[in-house]
Structure formats: structure tokens, C-alpha cells
Amino acid sequence: MIPVAEALDRLFALARPLGHETVPLAQAAGRVLAVAATARRDQPPFPASAMDGYAVSDAAPGQQKTVIGESAAGARFAGAVGAGEAVRIFTGAPVPDGATRIVLQEDVTRDGDRITLGDALDAGPHIRAAGTDFRAGHQLEAPRRLTPNDIALLAAMNVPEVTVTRRPKVALISTGNELVMPGDTPGPDQIIVSNTYGLQALLRDLGAEPRILPIARDSLASLTGAFALMDDADLVITIGGASVGDHDLVAEVAGTLGMDRAFHKVAMRPGKPLMSGRLGGAMMIGLPGNPVSAMVCGHVFVAPVIDALSGLPARPTPRRHAPLSADIGANGLREHYMRARLTEDGIAPFERQDSSLLSVLGQANALLVRPPQDPARTAGDRVAYLPL
Numbered sequence: 001m002i003p004v005a006e007a008l009d010r011l012f013a014l015a016r017p018l019g020h021e022t023v024p025l026a027q028a029a030g031r032v033l034a035v036a037a038t039a040r041r042d043q044p045p046f047p048a049s050a051m052d053g054y055a056v057s058d059a060a061p062g063q064q065k066t067v068i069g070e071s072a073a074g075a076r077f078a079g080a081v082g083a084g085e086a087v088r089i090f091t092g093a094p095v096p097d098g099a100t101r102i103v104l105q106e107d108v109t110r111d112g113d114r115i116t117l118g119d120a121l122d123a124g125p126h127i128r129a130a131g132t133d134f135r136a137g138h139q140l141e142a143p144r145r146l147t148p149n150d151i152a153l154l155a156a157m158n159v160p161e162v163t164v165t166r167r168p169k170v171a172l173i174s175t176g177n178e179l180v181m182p183g184d185t186p187g188p189d190q191i192i193v194s195n196t197y198g199l200q201a202l203l204r205d206l207g208a209e210p211r212i213l214p215i216a217r218d219s220l221a222s223l224t225g226a227f228a229l230m231d232d233a234d235l236v237i238t239i240g241g242a243s244v245g246d247h248d249l250v251a252e253v254a255g256t257l258g259m260d261r262a263f264h265k266v267a268m269r270p271g272k273p274l275m276s277g278r279l280g281g282a283m284m285i286g287l288p289g290n291p292v293s294a295m296v297c298g299h300v301f302v303a304p305v306i307d308a309l310s311g312l313p314a315r316p317t318p319r320r321h322a323p324l325s326a327d328i329g330a331n332g333l334r335e336h337y338m339r340a341r342l343t344e345d346g347i348a349p350f351e352r353q354d355s356s357l358l359s360v361l362g363q364a365n366a367l368l369v370r371p372p373q374d375p376a377r378t379a380g381d382r383v384a385y386l387p388l
């Protein structure tokens with residue numbers, strides 16, 4: 001058995017980053033920026049008022065001034081403001097030449113074109129200098145997965161389109177005579193395919209383009225037919241048929257199709273059997289069939305591989321740490337990804353950890369990671385976890 005980190009390194013060695021494409025900003029959220037984007041102008045491009053009030057050259061309690069004009073957002077006051085003068089100004093408007101501060105309108109009494117400053121003025125100046133946020137030439141570095149906050153910044157930088165990595169196309173193949181699609185009528189010995197759908201959702205969240213292929217039956221012909229449908233996929237993921245049983249044929253078929261195949265027994269729980277290789281132009285990952293095993297492998301292996309294909313650094317999903325909220329027993333020889341609940345009191349694993357229990361996985365919001373041979377731990381000990 002190999003450690004999880006080594007299995008992941010072997011997957012990274014098979015992952016070739018994909019090419020680039022240009023997309024409009026409106027379609028860029030969640031995509032991986034491939035080439036740094038550069039601001040085309042200063043923001044703000046002029047000294048701007050941060051408040052509604054009056055722009056003045058100086059201010060003292062009780063002073064009187066004459067209002068000589070107005071500066072609104074989008075329509076500046078053309079002249080300059082001198083001693084004894086004020087320009088009515090609004091938030092976001094260009095500050096006129098000669099002004100050193102904005103007096104809040106709450107601190108002013110107005111009578112016609114005359115204003116009197118109040119007795120208690122704040123320190124001001126309520127002026128945002130040109131380029132306070134960023135200067136022309138400011139760069140949003142690549143690679144990075146674009147967040148909504150990044151999109152807002154790019155828009156302000158006047159960047160209407162960005163160069164991103166192509167979305168990884170992923171073909172998902174479920175294998176097994178016992179499986180039918182959700183909504184179909186199962187025979188007495190059949191169950192409903194589940195983790196294919198879970199993995200599809202996970203892949204979508206990761207910015208990939210997943211496609212569910214027809215279920216492959218446990219025969220060489222059916223499996224071969226399923227692989228033939230993978231078309232131009234960058235990654236093909238099989239689910240099930242990965243173990244040592246008589247009906248576990250994925251390795252044999254992939255080998256016949258020319259895959260330079262590696263089979264790993266990974267020292268993890270759940271998710272021991274894992275296959276990997278390259279098949280034509282695609283990367284292949286064979287996941288175990290047990291539903292929770294497939295989903296856990298999705299989080300631990302597939303997610304970092306999608307990031308690597310998308311041009312992000314090849315690294316495991318970073319672990320976080322929290323105190324235990326309950327005592328737990330010693331761990332065995334495999335790294336255990338325990339379905340767990342994280343609350344403000346800490347983290348605790350569910351009692352039932354069988355790798356078939358999707359109902360338990362559904363209640364979990366974290367995977368508590370136990371290193372191999374981790375001794376028994378008591379409430380309060382800090383442990384590692386992956387958020388779900």
C-alpha cells in the first residue's frame with residue numbers, strides 16, 4: 001500500500017495542464033486566470049469625494065462660504081474653489097481644484113447660496129486620491145481561480161475579457177450490472193447509481209465540464225463500448241469494478257485499450273483501490289465503487305487533479321485544524337477520512353463510518369483526517385480536517 005501523498009503525486013505526474021481561451025468577464029467567475037490581467041487606468045481616475053457635502057479650501061467652525069457651483073458623479077465642476085467659496089459635491093464626484101477637504105452636509109446650514117459651517121467639524125478630508133485603489137498597470141496575477149471579488153476588481157480595471165484555462169472535459173463511467181439510472185425501475189437485485197451524480201456535481205463546482213456516459217455492464221464488450229464514448233475528454237473517471245472480484249474488469253479493459261496502467265492500493269479509508277494512467281490523449285482515474293469511497297476520493301484526489309489540469313499549482317487540498325469535541329479511539333494502518341461534523345464546539349466523527357453510507361456523508365460537513373496508527377485522542381486535542 002502507498003500513502004495518499006504518493007498516490008496523489010502519481011496522479012499529478014499524469015496531469016497535463018490544458019490550453020487557454022479568452023472569455024468575456026461575465027463568464028469568467030470560477031475560471032482559472034491563465035495570463036495576468038493589467039489595469040488600463042487609475043482607480044479612481046481623479047481625486048473623488050467620499051461623502052455628500054461641500055468641497056472647500058479650508059474649514060473652521062462657524063465659517064461662512066458662498067456656494068459657487070456643483071460637482072456630481074459623472075459631471076465635474078469646471079473651475080477652482082477659493083477661500084470663502086464652496087462647491088456642492090456628491091459621493092464619487094471629482095473634487096475641484098483648490099479643495100482640500102469635504103465638509104459633510106450634516107455639518108452645514110444652508111441659506112440660498114450661503115453656507116455656515118457647524119460648531120463641531122470632523123477631521124475629514126473625505127477625499128480619495130487618484131489611484132488610491134490601484135494604478136494603471138496594476139496586475140491581477142495568474143494563475144488563480146477567479147472569485148466574485150476578482151470579477152469586480154477586473155471590471156474596475158476596465159478588463160472586458162480574460163485569458164483562462166480551458167475547462168477540463170471529464171467523462172464519467174459507472175460500472176456494474178446492478179446499477180440503474182435515477183428514475184428508472186430497478187430489478188430486485190439492482191440499486192440506483194449515485195456517486196456518478198455526486199461526482200458530476202463536485203466536478204461542476206470545480207469548474208470542469210463533466211459528462212455522464214451510459215452505465216457499463218460487467219462485461220468486456222460493454223466496458224469497451226463505454227470507453228469508446230469518451231470522445232475528446234481530458235479525463236475519464238470510472239467508478240467501481242476497481243477491486244479484486246471476478247467482475248472487476250476495468251483494469252483489464254483499460255489495459256487492452258492501450259492504457260499504460262498503474263494500480264495503487266492506497267493506505268486510506270475509505271478508498272483503497274485506485275487506478276490511474278493515460279488512455280489516448282486523456283488521463284484516466286479509476287475510483288472504487290463504494291459510494292462514500294468514490295466521493296471521498298473525489299475530494300482527496302479528483303479535486304486537486306482538476307486544479308492541476310486547470311493550471312493551478314499541483315498540491316493537496318490544504319487541511320485545516322480544529323479541536324476534537326469528543327474522545328476518539330486509535331486509528332489503524334490506513335489514513336482514515338472520517339465523516340465528521342464541525343461545530344463551534346469542535347469536530348467529532350459520526351459513529352457509523354461504513355463506506356456505503358451516503359446518508360451519513362450527507363450529514364457531514366468535514367472529513368476528519370486520522371494519520372495511520374494515530375493513537376487514541378481526547379476532546380480538546382487539535383486534529384486535521386478537510387471541509388466539505
Ligand SMILES: Nc1nc2c(c(=O)[nH]1)N[C@H]1C(S)=C(S)[C@@H](COP(=O)(O)OP(=O)(O)OC[C@H]3O[C@@H](n4cnc5c(N)ncnc54)[C@H](O)[C@@H]3O)O[C@H]1N2
Pocket residue numbers: 174175176178179191192193194195196239240241242243244245248270271272273287288289290291293355
Ligand atoms: N476481497 C476483497 N474485497 C474487497 C476489497 C479488497 O481489498 N479485497 N476492497 C473493498 C473495498 S475497500 C472497496 S472500496 C470495494 C471497491 O470495489 P470496486 O471498486 O470493485 O467496486 P464494486 O465492487 O463495483 O462496487 C462496490 C459497491 O459500490 C456499489 N457501486 C458501484 N458503483 C456505484 C455507483 N456508480 N453508484 C452507486 N453505487 C455503486 C456497488 O453496488 C457495490 O455495492 O471493494 C471491496 N472489496
Ligand code: MOO
Pocket residue numbers: 268269270271272273288290293294355
Ligand atoms: O477502500 Mo473501501 O473504499 O474502504 O470501502
